[in-house]
Amino acid sequence: ETGVTQTPRHLVMGMTNKKSLKCEQHLGHNAMYWYKQSAKKPLELMFVYSLEERVENNSVPSRFSPECPNSSHLFLHLHTLQPEDSALYLCASSQTDGSGANVLTFGAGSRLTVL
């Protein structure tokens, strides 16, 4: 256990479905992240919530929608996904003061398969 918990661990959905991924951190961190991990590709940062600001990667399609109701919880809402969205979605958290590099603590990921 890393202190970052993701549910569900596995999800299979059709292209017309709507589902959500959930992440919860018990570390008291003030920043949370969504990453996409595809086989043999670098981690792709999708969204960051840090110091109450949201930063997003402009290349992420609008069919992915994040929500961060408080500093401990993070959601990724999914709708009308495509088969190429099948990947491992990793949540991470860190403690940041807005400067310097931050060590990320990751969850074990949600494995998403889009049929």
Added chain:
Amino acid sequence: GQNIDQPTEMTATEGAIVQINCTYQTSGFNGLFWYQQHAGEAPTFLSYNVLDGLEEKGRFSSFLSRSKGYSYLLLKELQMKDSASYLCAGTDSNYQLIWGAGTKLIIKP
């Protein structure tokens, strides 16, 4: 452009030593991370190098050369449990992480 290169896969023998290389090109550079990720598990932090040189943590050591844009992770006395993917990530001038695609390390008895 910004880029991190590391080998896709390496194989080593239990009890031996292996060196996983990582080269980087970033717009500005502040430091380099190594993470370990076992299959189906979360990536976990191994090291963060800012200064040139070798930093040792038990069986694992990490090296950085800022002038050469190069780092390596050295694993000694390999154990079967070291079979995992090793992720290299550089931080640019804004401390944004630039990730490599990871090196899958296979340990054979």
